[in-house]
Amino acid sequence: MRNMKRYLSSILGLILILSLSGCSSISGNTTTTVLSSQIESKGSITKDALQPNKNTTSVDNDKKDAYGNLKIHYIDVGQADSILIEQGSSSMLIDAGNNEDSNTVKNYISKQGIAKLDYIVGTHPHEDHIGGLDYVINSFQVGKIYMPKATSNTKTFQNVVSAIKAKGMKATLPKVLETFKVGKATATILAPNSSGYEDLNNNSIVIRLTFGNNSFMFDGDAEDISENEMLSKGLDVSADVLKVGHHGSNSSTTEAFLDKVNPKYAVISVGMDNSYGHPHKSTMERLQAKGIKVYRTDESGTIVATSNGNDITFNVKPGSYSYNGTGAITSKSNILSKNVVNKQTTKTKISSNVNNKTVYFTPNGKSYHYDKNCSTLKRSKTILEGSKQEAIRLGHADPCNICAGGN
Numbered sequence: 001m002r003n004m005k006r007y008l009s010s011i012l013g014l015i016l017i018l019s020l021s022g023c024s025s026i027s028g029n030t031t032t033t034v035l036s037s038q039i040e041s042k043g044s045i046t047k048d049a050l051q052p053n054k055n056t057t058s059v060d061n062d063k064k065d066a067y068g069n070l071k072i073h074y075i076d077v078g079q080a081d082s083i084l085i086e087q088g089s090s091s092m093l094i095d096a097g098n099n100e101d102s103n104t105v106k107n108y109i110s111k112q113g114i115a116k117l118d119y120i121v122g123t124h125p126h127e128d129h130i131g132g133l134d135y136v137i138n139s140f141q142v143g144k145i146y147m148p149k150a151t152s153n154t155k156t157f158q159n160v161v162s163a164i165k166a167k168g169m170k171a172t173l174p175k176v177l178e179t180f181k182v183g184k185a186t187a188t189i190l191a192p193n194s195s196g197y198e199d200l201n202n203n204s205i206v207i208r209l210t211f212g213n214n215s216f217m218f219d220g221d222a223e224d225i226s227e228n229e230m231l232s233k234g235l236d237v238s239a240d241v242l243k244v245g246h247h248g249s250n251s252s253t254t255e256a257f258l259d260k261v262n263p264k265y266a267v268i269s270v271g272m273d274n275s276y277g278h279p280h281k282s283t284m285e286r287l288q289a290k291g292i293k294v295y296r297t298d299e300s301g302t303i304v305a306t307s308n309g310n311d312i313t314f315n316v317k318p319g320s321y322s323y324n325g326t327g328a329i330t331s332k333s334n335i336l337s338k339n340v341v342n343k344q345t346t347k348t349k350i351s352s353n354v355n356n357k358t359v360y361f362t363p364n365g366k367s368y369h370y371d372k373n374c375s376t377l378k379r380s381k382t383i384l385e386g387s388k389q390e391a392i393r394l395g396h397a398d399p400c401n402i403c404a405g406g407n
């Protein structure tokens with residue numbers, strides 16, 4: 001046993017040296033062996049061996065969590081995504097909220113005593129996912145950055161690209177079935193399986209994370225097209241916890257996909273009273289029908305899931321199955337909620353899913369277009385794309401009379 005211990009610590013030391021020197025290509029086999037032995041020995045590995053990356057002076061929470069457990073923080077960034085994953089002294093950030101969430105995300109990470117993010121994943125170039133990424137990249141040491149092969153001509157995207165360059169780094173393109181370690185947890189990239197999608201959402205990097213017997217799916221804004229590709233490739237998407245794709249939109253979380261993931265828990269990152277009508281009725285009905293417990297940031301704020309390799313616990317109670325952005329209201333009173341849901345349904349008939357629709361515009365044009373091939377865009381060399389919300393914010397606020405029907 002003593003020999004075994006020594007063997008394990010020296011392997012661990014080696015891993016540490018490798019990861020500190022920026023080499024992340026640790027052989028999957030070696031680390032997998034270490035992982036399973038460590039989980040069996042439940043923290044008998046010396047804590048010192050795992051410590052150097054952590055800024056111990058400001059680590060608040062209980063050490064057992066920090067060294068033995070996997071912690072997943074679904075940070076409340078309103079109608080956006082930002083997920084911090086910690087295992088041992090390693091960490092990964094998936095998305096960083098909207099531009100306005102920069103400080104929230106940065107402060108949240110700092111508060112956990114993290115000085116270096118080993119991995120950053122910008123799932124896809126929409127503002128509600130990469131908005132705060134430039135600020136995060138500027139604020140922390142960064143190991144590796146994954147971004148999909150998809151670009152956007154938005155200022156937000158350009159800012160992220162500049163921040164990566166300024167750090168002398170390059171974004172890594174995701175390869176399906178590529179794996180890497182976050183401490184003792186193993187991350188596997190499952191999507192995108194193709195490129196050139198009409199909707200940027202399907203470019204989302206999808207990651208499955210396993211830790212002991214527990215598994216987690218992080219779907220970004222992947223929609224039905226991407227979900228179907230994962231299924232038709234026969235990829236293992238099974239998970240205890242599903243971060244529901246695209247904020248609970250009905251374009252994601254198909255019945256077939258949900259059957260394969262077969263989660264016990266679902267987490268929805270969604271803003272209170274959002275104008276998209278997220279999460280959608282049909283998505284919530286699918287989750288409810290399968291008895292999947294739902295946790296949602298609009299009702300609970302930041303959600304923290306902790307896994308010891310066998311069991312998963314949450315820092316908050318499960319939320320409601322209400323939909324159309326009325327979650328926070330309905331959770332207070334079920335009787336009240338029925339009326340509110342009905343009212344909201346009419347309202348969202350008009351507004352749902354319209355604001356996050358991908359639109360097209362020119363650098364100096366005042367209009368946005370639904371059709372990339374709209375006749376009024378024919379003369380423009382540069383056609384930019386982004387969400388309708390972002391287009392409006394950038395001053396391309398008039399709907400094209402030809403392709404956007406004036407609304």
Ligand SMILES: [Zn+2]
Nearest residue numbers: 126128221246
């Ligand atoms: Zn999104």
Ligand SMILES: [Zn+2]
Nearest residue numbers: 126200201221
């Ligand atoms: Zn998106």
